[in-house]
Amino acid sequence: MAKHNCTDCKIRSVAENFLSNDEFGSLESNSAEVSFKKGEIIIKQNALSLNVVYLRSGLVKIHMAGPAKEKILRLVKAPSYLGIPTTLGNKINNYSVTALQDTSVCFIDANFFKMLIAGNGQFASEIILELCKNELFDQQRTVNQEQKQLPGRIADTFLCMSERLFDNDEFEVPLSRNELADLIGTTRESLSRVLGQFCKENIISLDGKIMKIIDRPKLQQICDLG
DNA sequence: GCATTAACCACAG
DNA sequence: CTGTGGTTAATGC
Numbered sequence: 001m002a003k004h005n006c007t008d009c010k011i012r013s014v015a016e017n018f019l020s021n022d023e024f025g026s027l028e029s030n031s032a033e034v035s036f037k038k039g040e041i042i043i044k045q046n047a048l049s050l051n052v053v054y055l056r057s058g059l060v061k062i063h064m065a066g067p068a069k070e071k072i073l074r075l076v077k078a079p080s081y082l083g084i085p086t087t088l089g090n091k092i093n094n095y096s097v098t099a100l101q102d103t104s105v106c107f108i109d110a111n112f113f114k115m116l117i118a119g120n121g122q123f124a125s126e127i128i129l130e131l132c133k134n135e136l137f138d139q140q141r142t143v144n145q146e147q148k149q150l151p152g153r154i155a156d157t158f159l160c161m162s163e164r165l166f167d168n169d170e171f172e173v174p175l176s177r178n179e180l181a182d183l184i185g186t187t188r189e190s191l192s193r194v195l196g197q198f199c200k201e202n203i204i205s206l207d208g209k210i211m212k213i214i215d216r217p218k219l220q221q222i223c224d225l226g
Numbered sequence: 227g228c229a230t231t232a233a234c235c236a237c238a239g
Numbered sequence: 240c241t242g243t244g245g246t247t248a249a250t251g252c
Contacts, residue, residue, distance in 0.1 A: 229251090235245085
């Protein structure tokens with residue numbers, strides 16, 4: 001466990017800005033900084049969880065082995081907490097978190113984390129805010145996935161990646177086609193067909209995993225019409 | 227009936 | 240791992 005210094009951490013969370021010096025001191029002894037390579041599992045479904053995770057840098061997928069197949073619930077980029085719901089809400093992890101890039105995280109002792117929440121209202125408030133935003137995002141996506149047709153869901157997903165994850169019209173899709181299908185809620189084959197359509201209509205261009213949005217208004221229209 | 231949508235299957239590169 | 244073609248089941252004119 002590398003010795004680290006939370007007080008001087010350059011990428012601490014918004015919530016941590018409300019911690020006192022004493023609380024920072026305790027945070028140092030109750031947390032550990034760890035690096036993960038692309039593809040490594042940070043939180044494992046069905047394993048006992050004693051830690052909350054703070055994602056300092058990198059990109060991860062939150063995913064769950066469902067009754068029939070794998071489902072990707074959400075992609076998360078740093079900075080963000082990971083695993084708060086499943087660590088505080090259940091002894092056993094309900095989902096997995098896997099690194100999509102090389103990442104750096106801090107593991108924080110769950111009991112200590114609960115103590116911070118119980119003892120510091122402003123810290124707790126920021127944590128709740130993050131949890132609320134996540135819940136709203138998940139609800140929106142659940143409804144979209146239930147009610148939009150496939151092209152709409154795919155357009156939605158790419159717009160979301162472009163705007164929220166990469167802030168660019170051109171980006172490298174951080175998932176395989178199969179994973180992408182698991183995220184969108186379809187099959188590899190159906191996804192492939194719609195992507196072919198989008199390319200043919202000059203809405204996007206694809207070179208392997210490099211995706212470029214050419215006609216954003218059209219893509220937005222497909223997303224909106226569902 | 228007929229068209230549309232999307233999953234399932236098989237196979238090829 | 241990915242794309243394609245054929246098939247099939249469900250849904251809606």
